[in-house]
Amino acid sequence: AQSVSQHNHHVILSEAASLELGCNYSYGGTVNLFWYVQYPGQHLQLLLKYFSGDPLVKGIKGFEAEFIKSKFSFNLRKPSVQWSDTAEYFCAVKGAGNNRKLIWGLGTSLAVNP
Amino acid sequence: SQTIHQWPATLVQPVGSPLSLECTVEGTSNPNLYWYRQAAGRGLQLLFYSVGIGQISSEVPQNLSASRPQDRQFILSSKKLLLSDSGFYLCAWSGASGREPYEQYFGPGTRLTVT
Numbered sequence: 001a002q003s004v005s006q007h008n009h010h011v012i013l014s015e016a017a018s019l020e021l022g023c024n025y026s027y028g029g030t031v032n033l034f035w036y037v038q039y040p041g042q043h044l045q046l047l048l049k050y051f052s053g054d055p056l057v058k059g060i061k062g063f064e065a066e067f068i069k070s071k072f073s074f075n076l077r078k079p080s081v082q083w084s085d086t087a088e089y090f091c092a093v094k095g096a097g098n099n100r101k102l103i104w105g106l107g108t109s110l111a112v113n114p
Numbered sequence: 115s116q117t118i119h120q121w122p123a124t125l126v127q128p129v130g131s132p133l134s135l136e137c138t139v140e141g142t143s144n145p146n147l148y149w150y151r152q153a154a155g156r157g158l159q160l161l162f163y164s165v166g167i168g169q170i171s172s173e174v175p176q177n178l179s180a181s182r183p184q185d186r187q188f189i190l191s192s193k194k195l196l197l198s199d200s201g202f203y204l205c206a207w208s209g210a211s212g213r214e215p216y217e218q219y220f221g222p223g224t225r226l227t228v229t
Contacts, residue, residue: 044220
């Protein structure tokens with residue numbers, strides 16, 4: 001069965017620190033990959049997505065992610081975090097089939113201290 | 115532009131009472147619709163998804179059911195709530211197979227507390 005693993009459950013950083021959140025998936029075929037963010041009190045929103053082409057994708061608010069097929073990974077990065085990046089981050093994968101169902105990681109809670 | 119609505123935002127219900135949560139989407143037609151439950155530290159669990167009116171797929175056996183009486187309306191129901199039904203329920207939509215958008219867009223959610 002397909003699965004998504006987010007290695008870091010809780011991350012605490014100071015402002016201006018660099019961020020990398022890990023995401024690995026288990027599926028050998030063609031995948032579509034997503035990172036979603038949930039700010040406190042707000043609903044889930046799409047941060048960035050990968051379907052094909054350049055494996056380095058850029059999203060909103062200075063985030064980027066790199067798809068490394070050989071490592072089954074799609075790690076999220078930001079060079080310098082801000083207090084406003086405090087949120088829950090979810091990685092999701094769409095694998096085989098024509099349906100649009102996503103397989104979700106358990107999420108990473110990021111706290112950025114001012 | 116498309117928008118997705120969920121109501122109510124919060125709900126407190128006694129054990130054994132019925133449940134009806136509603137989700138509607140505006141600005142698109144024939145969307146795929148999804149119901150999720152989100153629990154702290156446990157990510158998102160897909161409960162139901164629908165590719166069209168009256169077409170419901172259940173992902174996990176449970177005390178809940180879903181219906182899609184209209185193209186852009188998705189309802190989550192229960193005849194008798196259990197304590198374990200407490201949680202945060204999210205509705206989402208995406209394009210149908212072969213249609214954009216491929217990603218899912220989420221509503222604001224309903225916080226359900228069963229007492």
